[in-house]
Amino acid sequence: MANAFQTALVNLFEDRRKKNKRYSLRAFAKDAQKDPSSLNRIMQGTRIPSEKVIREISRKLKFTDKELEMFVRDCKVSRLHERELASLKQSALRTISRDEFKLISDWIHFAILECLNLKDFDHTVEYIARRLCTPVEVVEEALARLIQLEFLKFEDGRYELLSGNTSIFHLRKSDEAMMKMQGDLLDVSKEALMNVPLEERHHSSLIFSFRSSDLPVIAEHLRVLRKKLNDQSNQTKGRADQVYCISLSVVPLTK
Known part of the structure:
Protein backbone atom coordinates (compact mmCIF):
# COMPACT_ATOMS: atom_id res chain seq x y z
CA MET A 1 0.00 0.00 0.00
CA GLN A 90 8.08 -15.11 12.74
CA SER A 91 5.27 -15.63 15.24
CA ALA A 92 2.60 -18.29 15.63
CA LEU A 93 -0.22 -15.76 15.28
CA ARG A 94 -2.96 -16.54 12.81
CA THR A 95 -3.49 -13.54 10.56
CA ILE A 96 -7.13 -12.96 9.66
CA SER A 97 -7.84 -12.16 6.02
CA ARG A 98 -10.01 -9.21 5.02
CA ASP A 99 -12.80 -11.53 3.84
CA GLU A 100 -12.69 -13.52 7.08
CA PHE A 101 -12.77 -10.35 9.17
CA LYS A 102 -15.87 -9.09 7.36
CA LEU A 103 -17.66 -12.22 8.60
CA ILE A 104 -16.47 -12.04 12.22
CA SER A 105 -15.96 -8.30 12.78
CA ASP A 106 -18.57 -8.28 15.54
CA TRP A 107 -16.53 -8.33 18.77
CA ILE A 108 -18.62 -11.25 20.09
CA HIS A 109 -16.57 -13.67 17.94
CA PHE A 110 -13.28 -12.69 19.58
CA ALA A 111 -14.86 -12.73 23.03
CA ILE A 112 -16.09 -16.27 22.42
CA LEU A 113 -12.58 -17.42 21.53
CA GLU A 114 -11.34 -15.97 24.82
CA CYS A 115 -14.16 -17.62 26.77
CA LEU A 116 -12.57 -20.98 25.97
CA ASN A 117 -9.66 -19.94 28.22
CA LEU A 118 -11.82 -19.43 31.31
CA LYS A 119 -11.29 -21.91 34.11
CA ASP A 120 -15.00 -22.72 34.48
CA PHE A 121 -15.80 -22.95 30.74
CA ASP A 122 -18.37 -25.75 30.34
CA HIS A 123 -18.57 -25.98 26.51
CA THR A 124 -22.23 -25.02 26.26
CA VAL A 125 -23.86 -22.25 24.26
CA GLU A 126 -25.84 -21.26 27.34
CA TYR A 127 -22.66 -20.69 29.33
CA ILE A 128 -21.20 -18.37 26.67
CA ALA A 129 -24.50 -16.49 26.32
CA ARG A 130 -24.73 -15.99 30.08
CA ARG A 131 -21.12 -14.87 30.53
CA LEU A 132 -21.23 -12.45 27.58
CA CYS A 133 -24.80 -11.25 28.31
CA THR A 134 -25.72 -12.09 24.74
CA PRO A 135 -28.81 -13.90 23.34
CA VAL A 136 -28.31 -17.62 22.75
CA GLU A 137 -29.22 -17.34 19.06
CA VAL A 138 -26.50 -14.68 18.52
CA VAL A 139 -23.93 -16.94 20.17
CA GLU A 140 -25.05 -19.92 18.08
CA GLU A 141 -24.63 -17.94 14.85
CA ALA A 142 -21.20 -16.66 15.92
CA LEU A 143 -20.05 -20.17 16.87
CA ALA A 144 -21.20 -21.48 13.48
CA ARG A 145 -19.10 -18.84 11.69
CA LEU A 146 -16.05 -19.56 13.85
CA ILE A 147 -16.36 -23.28 13.09
CA GLN A 148 -16.91 -22.64 9.38
CA LEU A 149 -13.74 -20.50 9.23
CA GLU A 150 -11.83 -23.13 11.24
CA PHE A 151 -11.11 -21.02 14.29
CA LEU A 152 -12.93 -23.64 16.35
CA LYS A 153 -14.09 -27.21 16.16
CA PHE A 154 -16.81 -28.94 18.17
CA GLU A 155 -16.17 -32.59 18.86
CA ASP A 156 -17.44 -34.99 21.52
CA GLY A 157 -19.36 -32.19 23.21
CA ARG A 158 -16.32 -29.92 23.52
CA TYR A 159 -15.15 -26.78 21.74
CA GLU A 160 -11.48 -26.68 20.82
CA LEU A 161 -9.40 -23.82 19.46
CA LEU A 162 -7.80 -24.67 16.12
CA SER A 163 -5.33 -21.78 16.26
CA GLY A 164 -3.74 -19.68 18.95
CA ASN A 165 -3.86 -15.90 19.11
CA THR A 166 -5.11 -14.02 16.07
CA SER A 167 -3.96 -10.79 14.47
CA ILE A 168 -5.74 -8.18 12.34
CA PHE A 169 -2.79 -5.77 12.39
CA HIS A 170 -2.23 -6.04 8.64
CA LEU A 171 -5.77 -4.86 7.84
CA ARG A 172 -6.36 -1.20 7.05
CA LYS A 173 -7.74 0.65 10.04
CA SER A 174 -10.05 2.60 7.72
CA ASP A 175 -11.89 -0.51 6.52
CA GLU A 176 -15.63 -0.21 7.20
CA ALA A 177 -15.74 -3.47 9.16
CA MET A 178 -12.76 -2.40 11.28
CA MET A 179 -14.29 0.99 12.08
CA LYS A 180 -17.61 -0.64 12.99
CA MET A 181 -15.92 -3.01 15.44
CA GLN A 182 -13.98 -0.18 17.07
CA GLY A 183 -17.16 1.88 17.36
CA ASP A 184 -19.04 -1.05 18.89
CA LEU A 185 -16.27 -1.58 21.45
CA LEU A 186 -16.38 2.10 22.40
CA ASP A 187 -20.11 1.67 23.01
CA VAL A 188 -19.35 -1.31 25.25
CA SER A 189 -16.86 0.80 27.19
CA LYS A 190 -19.37 3.62 27.60
CA GLU A 191 -22.03 1.22 28.85
CA ALA A 192 -19.56 -0.25 31.35
CA LEU A 193 -18.68 3.24 32.54
CA MET A 194 -22.30 3.76 33.48
CA ASN A 195 -23.25 0.29 34.75
CA VAL A 196 -20.21 -1.71 35.93
CA PRO A 197 -18.89 -1.07 39.48
CA LEU A 198 -15.57 0.81 39.60
CA GLU A 199 -13.78 -2.09 41.28
CA GLU A 200 -14.59 -4.31 38.28
CA ARG A 201 -13.35 -1.98 35.54
CA HIS A 202 -10.79 0.73 34.83
CA HIS A 203 -11.33 3.93 32.87
CA SER A 204 -8.67 6.60 32.52
CA SER A 205 -7.64 9.29 30.06
CA LEU A 206 -4.86 11.77 29.35
CA ILE A 207 -5.08 15.11 27.55
CA PHE A 208 -1.69 16.22 26.25
CA SER A 209 0.00 18.18 23.46
CA PHE A 210 2.20 16.42 20.93
CA ARG A 211 3.62 16.77 17.43
CA SER A 212 1.11 15.27 15.00
CA SER A 213 3.96 13.80 12.96
CA ASP A 214 4.94 11.75 16.01
CA LEU A 215 1.57 10.02 16.30
CA PRO A 216 3.17 6.73 15.15
CA VAL A 217 5.44 6.91 18.22
CA ILE A 218 2.34 6.83 20.43
CA ALA A 219 0.90 4.01 18.35
CA GLU A 220 4.09 2.02 18.85
CA HIS A 221 3.98 2.51 22.64
CA LEU A 222 0.38 1.26 22.66
CA ARG A 223 1.29 -1.70 20.44
CA VAL A 224 4.01 -2.73 22.91
CA LEU A 225 1.52 -2.38 25.77
CA ARG A 226 -1.02 -4.59 23.97
CA LYS A 227 1.63 -7.21 23.28
CA LYS A 228 2.73 -7.31 26.93
CA LEU A 229 -0.84 -7.70 28.12
CA ASN A 230 -1.51 -10.38 25.53
CA ASP A 231 1.63 -12.28 26.59
CA GLN A 232 0.48 -12.10 30.21
CA SER A 233 -2.99 -13.31 29.19
CA ASN A 234 -1.43 -16.33 27.46
CA GLN A 235 0.19 -17.31 30.74
CA THR A 236 -3.19 -17.49 32.50
CA LYS A 237 -5.05 -19.67 29.99
CA GLY A 238 -7.24 -22.13 31.83
CA ARG A 239 -6.95 -20.07 35.02
CA ALA A 240 -8.64 -16.82 33.96
CA ASP A 241 -12.05 -15.93 35.34
CA GLN A 242 -13.05 -12.94 33.16
CA VAL A 243 -12.78 -11.79 29.55
CA TYR A 244 -11.77 -8.13 29.29
CA CYS A 245 -11.50 -5.56 26.52
CA ILE A 246 -9.02 -2.71 26.28
CA SER A 247 -10.10 -0.10 23.74
CA LEU A 248 -7.38 2.48 23.07
CA SER A 249 -8.02 5.74 21.24
CA VAL A 250 -5.80 8.70 20.45
CA VAL A 251 -7.81 11.52 18.90
CA PRO A 252 -7.07 15.21 18.17
CA LEU A 253 -9.04 17.75 20.21
CA THR A 254 -7.83 20.71 18.14
CA LYS A 255 -8.48 21.45 14.47
Whole structure:
Protein backbone atom coordinates (compact mmCIF):
# COMPACT_ATOMS: atom_id res chain seq x y z
CA MET A 1 0.00 0.00 0.00
CA ALA A 2 1.47 3.33 -1.09
CA ASN A 3 2.22 5.91 1.59
CA ALA A 4 1.25 9.57 1.20
CA PHE A 5 4.78 10.75 0.34
CA GLN A 6 5.19 8.12 -2.37
CA THR A 7 1.80 9.01 -3.87
CA ALA A 8 2.55 12.75 -3.80
CA LEU A 9 5.91 12.27 -5.55
CA VAL A 10 4.40 10.09 -8.28
CA ASN A 11 1.53 12.54 -8.84
CA LEU A 12 3.85 15.54 -8.97
CA PHE A 13 6.18 13.77 -11.42
CA GLU A 14 3.25 12.81 -13.67
CA ASP A 15 1.89 16.38 -13.59
CA ARG A 16 5.25 17.75 -14.70
CA ARG A 17 5.51 15.14 -17.46
CA LYS A 18 2.10 16.17 -18.78
CA LYS A 19 3.34 19.74 -19.09
CA ASN A 20 6.70 18.71 -20.57
CA LYS A 21 6.94 15.35 -22.36
CA ARG A 22 10.75 15.51 -22.15
CA TYR A 23 10.71 15.84 -18.37
CA SER A 24 12.51 12.76 -17.02
CA LEU A 25 13.06 11.04 -13.72
CA ARG A 26 16.63 12.35 -13.83
CA ALA A 27 15.29 15.91 -14.12
CA PHE A 28 12.87 15.26 -11.28
CA ALA A 29 15.69 13.92 -9.12
CA LYS A 30 17.77 17.00 -9.96
CA ASP A 31 14.92 19.25 -8.78
CA ALA A 32 14.68 17.20 -5.56
CA GLN A 33 18.48 17.16 -5.29
CA LYS A 34 18.52 13.41 -4.78
CA ASP A 35 20.10 10.49 -6.57
CA PRO A 36 17.72 9.25 -9.34
CA SER A 37 17.90 5.61 -8.26
CA SER A 38 17.16 6.49 -4.62
CA LEU A 39 14.24 8.71 -5.61
CA ASN A 40 12.92 6.00 -7.92
CA ARG A 41 12.96 3.44 -5.07
CA ILE A 42 10.95 5.84 -2.91
CA MET A 43 8.45 6.36 -5.72
CA GLN A 44 8.21 2.60 -6.34
CA GLY A 45 7.58 1.97 -2.64
CA THR A 46 10.64 -0.27 -2.17
CA ARG A 47 12.28 2.24 0.17
CA ILE A 48 10.67 4.12 3.04
CA PRO A 49 12.65 7.35 3.48
CA SER A 50 13.80 8.78 6.79
CA GLU A 51 12.25 11.94 8.22
CA LYS A 52 15.40 13.85 7.24
CA VAL A 53 15.11 12.77 3.60
CA ILE A 54 11.39 13.56 3.50
CA ARG A 55 12.02 17.07 4.80
CA GLU A 56 14.86 17.67 2.35
CA ILE A 57 12.88 16.54 -0.68
CA SER A 58 9.69 18.32 0.41
CA ARG A 59 11.51 21.62 0.74
CA LYS A 60 13.11 21.30 -2.69
CA LEU A 61 9.81 20.35 -4.35
CA LYS A 62 7.92 23.04 -2.42
CA PHE A 63 5.35 20.92 -0.63
CA THR A 64 3.46 22.78 2.11
CA ASP A 65 4.26 22.41 5.82
CA LYS A 66 0.95 20.62 6.31
CA GLU A 67 1.78 18.15 3.55
CA LEU A 68 5.26 17.66 4.99
CA GLU A 69 3.95 16.72 8.43
CA MET A 70 1.49 14.31 6.84
CA PHE A 71 4.31 12.70 4.83
CA VAL A 72 6.48 12.28 7.93
CA ARG A 73 3.66 10.77 9.95
CA ASP A 74 2.58 8.41 7.19
CA CYS A 75 6.10 7.14 6.52
CA LYS A 76 6.60 6.46 10.23
CA VAL A 77 3.41 4.42 10.18
CA SER A 78 4.63 2.51 7.11
CA ARG A 79 7.96 1.76 8.78
CA LEU A 80 6.25 0.49 11.94
CA HIS A 81 3.86 -1.53 9.81
CA GLU A 82 6.74 -3.23 7.99
CA ARG A 83 8.44 -4.13 11.27
CA GLU A 84 5.22 -5.53 12.70
CA LEU A 85 4.55 -7.62 9.58
CA ALA A 86 8.08 -9.02 9.78
CA SER A 87 7.45 -9.89 13.43
CA LEU A 88 4.12 -11.54 12.58
CA LYS A 89 5.79 -13.79 10.01
CA GLN A 90 8.08 -15.11 12.74
CA SER A 91 5.27 -15.63 15.24
CA ALA A 92 2.60 -18.29 15.63
CA LEU A 93 -0.22 -15.76 15.28
CA ARG A 94 -2.96 -16.54 12.81
CA THR A 95 -3.49 -13.54 10.56
CA ILE A 96 -7.13 -12.96 9.66
CA SER A 97 -7.84 -12.16 6.02
CA ARG A 98 -10.01 -9.21 5.02
CA ASP A 99 -12.80 -11.53 3.84
CA GLU A 100 -12.69 -13.52 7.08
CA PHE A 101 -12.77 -10.35 9.17
CA LYS A 102 -15.87 -9.09 7.36
CA LEU A 103 -17.66 -12.22 8.60
CA ILE A 104 -16.47 -12.04 12.22
CA SER A 105 -15.96 -8.30 12.78
CA ASP A 106 -18.57 -8.28 15.54
CA TRP A 107 -16.53 -8.33 18.77
CA ILE A 108 -18.62 -11.25 20.09
CA HIS A 109 -16.57 -13.67 17.94
CA PHE A 110 -13.28 -12.69 19.58
CA ALA A 111 -14.86 -12.73 23.03
CA ILE A 112 -16.09 -16.27 22.42
CA LEU A 113 -12.58 -17.42 21.53
CA GLU A 114 -11.34 -15.97 24.82
CA CYS A 115 -14.16 -17.62 26.77
CA LEU A 116 -12.57 -20.98 25.97
CA ASN A 117 -9.66 -19.94 28.22
CA LEU A 118 -11.82 -19.43 31.31
CA LYS A 119 -11.29 -21.91 34.11
CA ASP A 120 -15.00 -22.72 34.48
CA PHE A 121 -15.80 -22.95 30.74
CA ASP A 122 -18.37 -25.75 30.34
CA HIS A 123 -18.57 -25.98 26.51
CA THR A 124 -22.23 -25.02 26.26
CA VAL A 125 -23.86 -22.25 24.26
CA GLU A 126 -25.84 -21.26 27.34
CA TYR A 127 -22.66 -20.69 29.33
CA ILE A 128 -21.20 -18.37 26.67
CA ALA A 129 -24.50 -16.49 26.32
CA ARG A 130 -24.73 -15.99 30.08
CA ARG A 131 -21.12 -14.87 30.53
CA LEU A 132 -21.23 -12.45 27.58
CA CYS A 133 -24.80 -11.25 28.31
CA THR A 134 -25.72 -12.09 24.74
CA PRO A 135 -28.81 -13.90 23.34
CA VAL A 136 -28.31 -17.62 22.75
CA GLU A 137 -29.22 -17.34 19.06
CA VAL A 138 -26.50 -14.68 18.52
CA VAL A 139 -23.93 -16.94 20.17
CA GLU A 140 -25.05 -19.92 18.08
CA GLU A 141 -24.63 -17.94 14.85
CA ALA A 142 -21.20 -16.66 15.92
CA LEU A 143 -20.05 -20.17 16.87
CA ALA A 144 -21.20 -21.48 13.48
CA ARG A 145 -19.10 -18.84 11.69
CA LEU A 146 -16.05 -19.56 13.85
CA ILE A 147 -16.36 -23.28 13.09
CA GLN A 148 -16.91 -22.64 9.38
CA LEU A 149 -13.74 -20.50 9.23
CA GLU A 150 -11.83 -23.13 11.24
CA PHE A 151 -11.11 -21.02 14.29
CA LEU A 152 -12.93 -23.64 16.35
CA LYS A 153 -14.09 -27.21 16.16
CA PHE A 154 -16.81 -28.94 18.17
CA GLU A 155 -16.17 -32.59 18.86
CA ASP A 156 -17.44 -34.99 21.52
CA GLY A 157 -19.36 -32.19 23.21
CA ARG A 158 -16.32 -29.92 23.52
CA TYR A 159 -15.15 -26.78 21.74
CA GLU A 160 -11.48 -26.68 20.82
CA LEU A 161 -9.40 -23.82 19.46
CA LEU A 162 -7.80 -24.67 16.12
CA SER A 163 -5.33 -21.78 16.26
CA GLY A 164 -3.74 -19.68 18.95
CA ASN A 165 -3.86 -15.90 19.11
CA THR A 166 -5.11 -14.02 16.07
CA SER A 167 -3.96 -10.79 14.47
CA ILE A 168 -5.74 -8.18 12.34
CA PHE A 169 -2.79 -5.77 12.39
CA HIS A 170 -2.23 -6.04 8.64
CA LEU A 171 -5.77 -4.86 7.84
CA ARG A 172 -6.36 -1.20 7.05
CA LYS A 173 -7.74 0.65 10.04
CA SER A 174 -10.05 2.60 7.72
CA ASP A 175 -11.89 -0.51 6.52
CA GLU A 176 -15.63 -0.21 7.20
CA ALA A 177 -15.74 -3.47 9.16
CA MET A 178 -12.76 -2.40 11.28
CA MET A 179 -14.29 0.99 12.08
CA LYS A 180 -17.61 -0.64 12.99
CA MET A 181 -15.92 -3.01 15.44
CA GLN A 182 -13.98 -0.18 17.07
CA GLY A 183 -17.16 1.88 17.36
CA ASP A 184 -19.04 -1.05 18.89
CA LEU A 185 -16.27 -1.58 21.45
CA LEU A 186 -16.38 2.10 22.40
CA ASP A 187 -20.11 1.67 23.01
CA VAL A 188 -19.35 -1.31 25.25
CA SER A 189 -16.86 0.80 27.19
CA LYS A 190 -19.37 3.62 27.60
CA GLU A 191 -22.03 1.22 28.85
CA ALA A 192 -19.56 -0.25 31.35
CA LEU A 193 -18.68 3.24 32.54
CA MET A 194 -22.30 3.76 33.48
CA ASN A 195 -23.25 0.29 34.75
CA VAL A 196 -20.21 -1.71 35.93
CA PRO A 197 -18.89 -1.07 39.48
CA LEU A 198 -15.57 0.81 39.60
CA GLU A 199 -13.78 -2.09 41.28
CA GLU A 200 -14.59 -4.31 38.28
CA ARG A 201 -13.35 -1.98 35.54
CA HIS A 202 -10.79 0.73 34.83
CA HIS A 203 -11.33 3.93 32.87
CA SER A 204 -8.67 6.60 32.52
CA SER A 205 -7.64 9.29 30.06
CA LEU A 206 -4.86 11.77 29.35
CA ILE A 207 -5.08 15.11 27.55
CA PHE A 208 -1.69 16.22 26.25
CA SER A 209 0.00 18.18 23.46
CA PHE A 210 2.20 16.42 20.93
CA ARG A 211 3.62 16.77 17.43
CA SER A 212 1.11 15.27 15.00
CA SER A 213 3.96 13.80 12.96
CA ASP A 214 4.94 11.75 16.01
CA LEU A 215 1.57 10.02 16.30
CA PRO A 216 3.17 6.73 15.15
CA VAL A 217 5.44 6.91 18.22
CA ILE A 218 2.34 6.83 20.43
CA ALA A 219 0.90 4.01 18.35
CA GLU A 220 4.09 2.02 18.85
CA HIS A 221 3.98 2.51 22.64
CA LEU A 222 0.38 1.26 22.66
CA ARG A 223 1.29 -1.70 20.44
CA VAL A 224 4.01 -2.73 22.91
CA LEU A 225 1.52 -2.38 25.77
CA ARG A 226 -1.02 -4.59 23.97
CA LYS A 227 1.63 -7.21 23.28
CA LYS A 228 2.73 -7.31 26.93
CA LEU A 229 -0.84 -7.70 28.12
CA ASN A 230 -1.51 -10.38 25.53
CA ASP A 231 1.63 -12.28 26.59
CA GLN A 232 0.48 -12.10 30.21
CA SER A 233 -2.99 -13.31 29.19
CA ASN A 234 -1.43 -16.33 27.46
CA GLN A 235 0.19 -17.31 30.74
CA THR A 236 -3.19 -17.49 32.50
CA LYS A 237 -5.05 -19.67 29.99
CA GLY A 238 -7.24 -22.13 31.83
CA ARG A 239 -6.95 -20.07 35.02
CA ALA A 240 -8.64 -16.82 33.96
CA ASP A 241 -12.05 -15.93 35.34
CA GLN A 242 -13.05 -12.94 33.16
CA VAL A 243 -12.78 -11.79 29.55
CA TYR A 244 -11.77 -8.13 29.29
CA CYS A 245 -11.50 -5.56 26.52
CA ILE A 246 -9.02 -2.71 26.28
CA SER A 247 -10.10 -0.10 23.74
CA LEU A 248 -7.38 2.48 23.07
CA SER A 249 -8.02 5.74 21.24
CA VAL A 250 -5.80 8.70 20.45
CA VAL A 251 -7.81 11.52 18.90
CA PRO A 252 -7.07 15.21 18.17
CA LEU A 253 -9.04 17.75 20.21
CA THR A 254 -7.83 20.71 18.14
CA LYS A 255 -8.48 21.45 14.47
